[in-house]
Amino acid sequence: xxxxxxxxxxxxxxxxxxxxxxxxxxxxxxxxxxxxxxxxxxxxxxxxxxxxxxxxxxxxxxxxxxxxxxxxxxxxxxxxxxxxxxxxxxxxxxxxxxxxxxxxxxxxxxxxxxxxxxxxxxxxxxxxxxxxxxxxxxxxxxxxxxxxxxxxxxxxxxxxxxxxxxxxxxxxxxxxxxxxxxxxxxxxxxxxxxxxxxxxxxxxxxxxxxxxxxxxxxxxxxxxxxxxxxxxxxxxxxxxxxxxxxxxx
Numbered sequence: 001x002x003x004x005x006x007x008x009x010x011x012x013x014x015x016x017x018x019x020x021x022x023x024x025x026x027x028x029x030x031x032x033x034x035x036x037x038x039x040x041x042x043x044x045x046x047x048x049x050x051x052x053x054x055x056x057x058x059x060x061x062x063x064x065x066x067x068x069x070x071x072x073x074x075x076x077x078x079x080x081x082x083x084x085x086x087x088x089x090x091x092x093x094x095x096x097x098x099x100x101x102x103x104x105x106x107x108x109x110x111x112x113x114x115x116x117x118x119x120x121x122x123x124x125x126x127x128x129x130x131x132x133x134x135x136x137x138x139x140x141x142x143x144x145x146x147x148x149x150x151x152x153x154x155x156x157x158x159x160x161x162x163x164x165x166x167x168x169x170x171x172x173x174x175x176x177x178x179x180x181x182x183x184x185x186x187x188x189x190x191x192x193x194x195x196x197x198x199x200x201x202x203x204x205x206x207x208x209x210x211x212x213x214x215x216x217x218x219x220x221x222x223x224x225x226x227x228x229x230x231x232x233x234x235x236x237x238x239x240x241x242x243x244x245x246x247x248x249x
Contacts, residue, residue: 001054001055001056001057001067001069001078001080001134001167001168001169001170002032002033002036002043002053002054002055002056002166002167002168002170002173003052003053003054003055003078003134003136003145003166003167003168004026004027004032004033004052004053004054004160004164004165004166004167004177005051005052005136005143005164005165005167006027006050006051006052006164007162007163007164007165008051008141009051009052009136009141009142009143009165009193010143010164010165010191010193011163011165011196012157012158012159012163012165013196013197013209013222013224014209015209015211015221015222015224016157016158016159016181016182016183016209016221016222017159017181017221018179018180018181018219018220018221021178021179021180021181022179022180023158023159023160023161023177023178023179023180023181024160024161024176024177024178024179025160025161025162025164026160026162026164026166026177026178027052027053027160027162027164028162030045030053031177032160032166032173032176032177033045033053033055035173035176035177036055036057036168036170036173037055039170039172039173040055040057040059040060040170041059042057042058042059043055043056043057043059044056044057044069046076048076048136048138051136051138051141052136052164054076054078054134054136056069056078061080064082065080065081065082065130065152065153066080066081066082067079067080067169068080068100068101068102069102070102070103070106072103072106072107072110073110073139074137074138074139075106075109075110075135075136075137075138075139076135076136076137076138077102077105077106077109077133077134077135077136078102078133078134078135079101079102079105079131079132079133080131080132080133080153080155080169081101081129081130081131081132081133081148081152081153082101082129082130082131083101083104083127083128083129083131084128084129085126085127085128085129086100086101086104089104089108089126089127090104092126093107093108093111095107101131102133104127105127105133105135106135108123108126108127109123109135109137109144111123113137113140113142119203120190120192120195120198120200121190121198121199121200121203122200124146124190124200125200125201127146127148129148130148130150130152130153131146131147131148131152131153132145132146132147132148132153132154132155132169132185133145133146134167141193142192142193142194143165143191143192143193144190144191144192144193145167145185145190145191146189146190146191146200147185147186147187147188147189147190148187148188149187149188149201150187151184151187153169154169154170154171154184155167155168155169155184155185156168156169156170156171156174156182156183156184156185157174157182157183157185158174158175158177158178158181158182158183158221159178159181159182160177160178160181166178166182167185178221180214180218180219180220180221181221182220182221183212183220183221183222183223184223186199186207186223186224186225188200188201188202188226189207189224197224199226201226202226202228204231205226205227205228205231206226206227206231207224207225207226207227208224208225208227209222209223209224210222210223210224210225
């Protein structure tokens with residue numbers, strides 16, 4: 001899977017950028033989606049207009065960690081992995097028996113957006129299993145992405161030469177667009193358009209960037225770790241039922 005979001009939708013943390021990284025403009029002339037399609041000839045690409053692009057393929061996937069894609073009411077979601085507590089989540093969100101993991105993630109997001117009964121970190125923490133997902137809501141130009149706490153699913157992110165955020169389960173694709181400004185997506189974390197990067201395991205702690213050194217000894221992006229000494233001034237507030245969570249968090 002591949003997603004490239006314009007910097008106005010998803011502003012990457014500064015620590016992810018590496019000076020002189022040899023990154024390229026991922027969105028110009030469809031450069032990176034075309035490269036992804038060359039690796040995965042069955043890929044389907046969806047143009048999100050000025051917000052970016054997403055691509056999806058079932059080619060070369062792990063049968064134990066399948067890729068899923070769905071669009072519901074202008075919400076686009078790429079999901080890879082397996083959720084163990086599917087039955088419980090279907091009941092919690094009032095979904096029918098045929099709903100799969102990607103539909104559950106969309107409904108969880110929509111519940112946050114429209115009713116906000118739980119903090120965003122709790123909603124992600126309630127997903128038990130091996131997963132990584134990328135969600136884009138075109139109705140309010142909001143991105144939402146996360147990876148499980150054990151890095152069970154390959155998931156990378158990086159910054160291209162124009163500051164746009166690149167996400168993929170394919171390391172070579174991210175390296176092609178981002179040069180050395182990339183890294184594995186932080187485990188146990190989620191990212192939102194309005195809130196940036198947060199840990200859903202330790203929501204009251206800050207995250208700090210530590211320069212990542214590749215096998216050749218060169219700095220390559222950053223690893224983001226929970227700072228056990230640094231607490232946020234306030235917790236993640238619950239949002240009133242009449243409010244849109246994404247504008248408050």
